[in-house]
Amino acid sequence: MNLSQTILGVKFKNPTVLASGIWGITASSxxxxxxxxxxxxxxxSLWLKEHKGHPNPVIxxxxxxxxxxVGVPDAGIEKAREEIGDYMKxxxxxxxxxxxxxxxxxxxxxxxxxxxxxxxxxxxxxxxPNVEDEFGKPFACDASSAADVTKAVKAVSGKTPxxxxxxxxxxxxxxxxxxxxxxxADGFTVINTVGPGMAIDLRSRMPILSNKVGGLSGPAxxxxxxxxxxxVYRATEGKFPIIGTGGVLTGEDALEMxxxxxxxxxxxxxxxYRGGExxxxxxxxxxxxxxxxxxxxxxxxxxSTHKKLRIDN
Amino acid sequence: xxxxxxxxxxxxxxxPISKVKQETEMVKTITFxxxxxxxxxxxxxxxVPGVDEVPMSVALDDGKKLQVTFFAVGDTTRKLAEFxxxxxxxxxxxxxxxxxxxxxxxLALVAGGYGAAPMYFVAKEAVKDGCALDVFVGAxxxxxxxxxxxxxxxxxxxxxxxxxxxxxxxxxxxxxLLQQFLxxxxxxxxxxxxxxxxxxxxxxxxxxxxxxxxxxxxxYRKIPAQLxxxxxxKCGFGxxxxxxxxxxxxxxxxxxxxxxxxxxxxxxEFGKYHRDSMGQKQKT
Numbered sequence: 001m002n003l004s005q006t007i008l009g010v011k012f013k014n015p016t017v018l019a020s021g022i023w024g025i026t027a028s029s030x031x032x033x034x035x036x037x038x039x040x041x042x043x044x045s046l047w048l049k050e051h052k053g054h055p056n057p058v059i060x061x062x063x064x065x066x067x068x069x070v071g072v073p074d075a076g077i078e079k080a081r082e083e084i085g086d087y088m089k090x091x092x093x094x095x096x097x098x099x100x101x102x103x104x105x106x107x108x109x110x111x112x113x114x115x116x117x118x119x120x121x122x123x124x125x126x127x128x129p130n131v132e133d134e135f136g137k138p139f140a141c142d143a144s145s146a147a148d149v150t151k152a153v154k155a156v157s158g159k160t161p162x163x164x165x166x167x168x169x170x171x172x173x174x175x176x177x178x179x180x181x182x183x184x185a186d187g188f189t190v191i192n193t194v195g196p197g198m199a200i201d202l203r204s205r206m207p208i209l210s211n212k213v214g215g216l217s218g219p220a221x222x223x224x225x226x227x228x229x230x231x232v233y234r235a236t237e238g239k240f241p242i243i244g245t246g247g248v249l250t251g252e253d254a255l256e257m258x259x260x261x262x263x264x265x266x267x268x269x270x271x272x273y274r275g276g277e278x279x280x281x282x283x284x285x286x287x288x289x290x291x292x293x294x295x296x297x298x299x300x301x302x303x304s305t306h307k308k309l310r311i312d313n
Numbered sequence: 314x315x316x317x318x319x320x321x322x323x324x325x326x327x328x329p330i331s332k333v334k335q336e337t338e339m340v341k342t343i344t345f346x347x348x349x350x351x352x353x354x355x356x357x358x359x360x361v362p363g364v365d366e367v368p369m370s371v372a373l374d375d376g377k378k379l380q381v382t383f384f385a386v387g388d389t390t391r392k393l394a395e396f397x398x399x400x401x402x403x404x405x406x407x408x409x410x411x412x413x414x415x416x417x418x419x420l421a422l423v424a425g426g427y428g429a430a431p432m433y434f435v436a437k438e439a440v441k442d443g444c445a446l447d448v449f450v451g452a453x454x455x456x457x458x459x460x461x462x463x464x465x466x467x468x469x470x471x472x473x474x475x476x477x478x479x480x481x482x483x484x485x486x487x488x489x490l491l492q493q494f495l496x497x498x499x500x501x502x503x504x505x506x507x508x509x510x511x512x513x514x515x516x517x518x519x520x521x522x523x524x525x526x527x528x529x530x531x532x533y534r535k536i537p538a539q540l541x542x543x544x545x546x547k548c549g550f551g552x553x554x555x556x557x558x559x560x561x562x563x564x565x566x567x568x569x570x571x572x573x574x575x576x577x578x579x580x581x582e583f584g585k586y587h588r589d590s591m592g593q594k595q596k597t
Contacts, residue, residue: 032563
């Protein structure tokens with residue numbers, strides 16, 4: 001069973017994508033993840049200038065969930081040029097460059113610099129929940145702000161498709177996606193981490209994360225992600241590709257997200273649960289399921305739950 | 314790599330320190346009355362609430378208690394050095410790979426500075442498996458030598474000492490002692506190019522320059538070696554990617570810290586640079 005798709009002119013050998021913020025700081029790491037079977041890789045969020053993250057502990061985990069407040073550390077644009085430039089020499093699988101900034105104009109500046117490096121897609125991180133102390137509410141929590149960033153990035157991104165990474169921590173994710181679509185977004189990444197959440201150590205009575213709170217990911221958030229993907233797909237009438245992300249561990253998780261409306265499947269925290277092989281494993285599990293269920297083309301699954309609901313109604 | 318991650322505690326929980334031992338002027342060993350089932354070479358993340366969390370090699374885990382030996386050099390370890398019996402420290406782990414040997418092996422252990430702590434854990438366990446050990450302990454000076462008494466009490470263990478200033482043992486590097494030793498034990502077999510019968514494995518833990526020398530020497534002598542590599546770590550279980558090395562992209566928290574020499578020699582940044590907390594290259 002062939003799981004390849006062409007999305008906005010870019011060919012993906014399978015739907016799995018390394019999610020931003022996980023493993024992907026260097027060209028070597030992107031290549032390593034590509035070798036382990038990912039259909040595409042996403043960079044960790046790239047800043048114009050260097051940005052220090054939070055002190056440790058920044059990532060803690062149980063069998064059900066992971067909390068992170070790494071604080072989006074990055075060495076700035078020079079490092080991005082070096083690493084992306086290096087990766088693009090052989091470019092084993094598509095590269096999605098994730099950008100972040102503190103203001104609308106800095107989003108545009110960062111995106112302009114990164115777009116010049118010719119990544120396959122730009123992904124705009126307007127939804128990180130663990131830098132609120134520094135920057136206030138994420139842009140993704142307000143439809144107009146999200147649209148402003150989208151418009152500013154689209155103005156400088158040239159032919160590179162722009163995906164907006166949305167926050168689940170809103171009550172109107174569909175409307176926010178719709179605003180971004182009107183502002184020129186080419187696709188969406190749904191969702192960033194949930195919360196933030198908090199974990200407390202009993203003996204010391206202290207919050208464990210140095211930042212006290214952090215974004216929630218891992219298996220616990222999958223149903224939320226499925227709902228958000230479904231909302232965005234419906235609000236944008238299935239016209240925009242969605243990278244569905246949040247708690248995917250298995251091929252069945254990935255297929256569920258595709259039925260909700262995702263074309264590609266981001267995997268991040270899943271690496272902590274199944275190792276670096278998770279991309280290959282998820283792909284094989286999807287192939288097995290599709291073969292058994294008689295699915296001919298993977299595209300027919302995308303948004304199929306919505307089609308089913310329409311027919312039944 | 315197996316598709317299932319082994320059981321690790323990834324959520325820190327605080328435990329009271331049960332014992333503090335001053336090893337040298339700057340080095341202490343702290344004990345906790347809890348076991349994490351750690352193997353020699355593995356590390357734990359130690360959380361000093363309100364300060365930071367740092368990776369530390371396990372100096373001992375005997376199924377009842379856990380020990381770490383640390384050098385008070387950074388903000389976190391300096392704070393930890395002020396801690397007394399009863400103070401709370403968070404622990405999660407164990408993480409990473411460990412040293413591997415076969416029963417009855419003849420092992421050469423190379424320990425530089427506070428690398429002596431995890432090497433003592435190796436030695437203690439390997440002796441139980443009937444291994445014969447030659448331990449090469451190096452430090453700046455006599456007062457910085459660690460675990461000499463402990464090594465000295467082990468069966469079938471010979472300790473070789475070097476110091477930078479010559480205040481104990483050879484004046485110079487422990488790798489020089491290792492070089493001389495390997496030359497002596499392998500002379501009869503030089504013609505075949507194999508020293509496999511003389512020394513089965515070389516294990517090393519210490520500063521990267523020392524590791525580089527051990528790596529070169531073991532490769533030249535065709536002796537399998539396992540070396541413990543240090544990189545900036547945040548999560549400890551393969552998510553953050555901060556400890557990924559060039560050009561392989563493998564994460565030292567999961568594919569290390571103990572790396573077999575064949576793999577280590579493919580890590581081109583080894584001995585040259587590492588990355589800081591923002592992923593920026595820094596010269597080693």
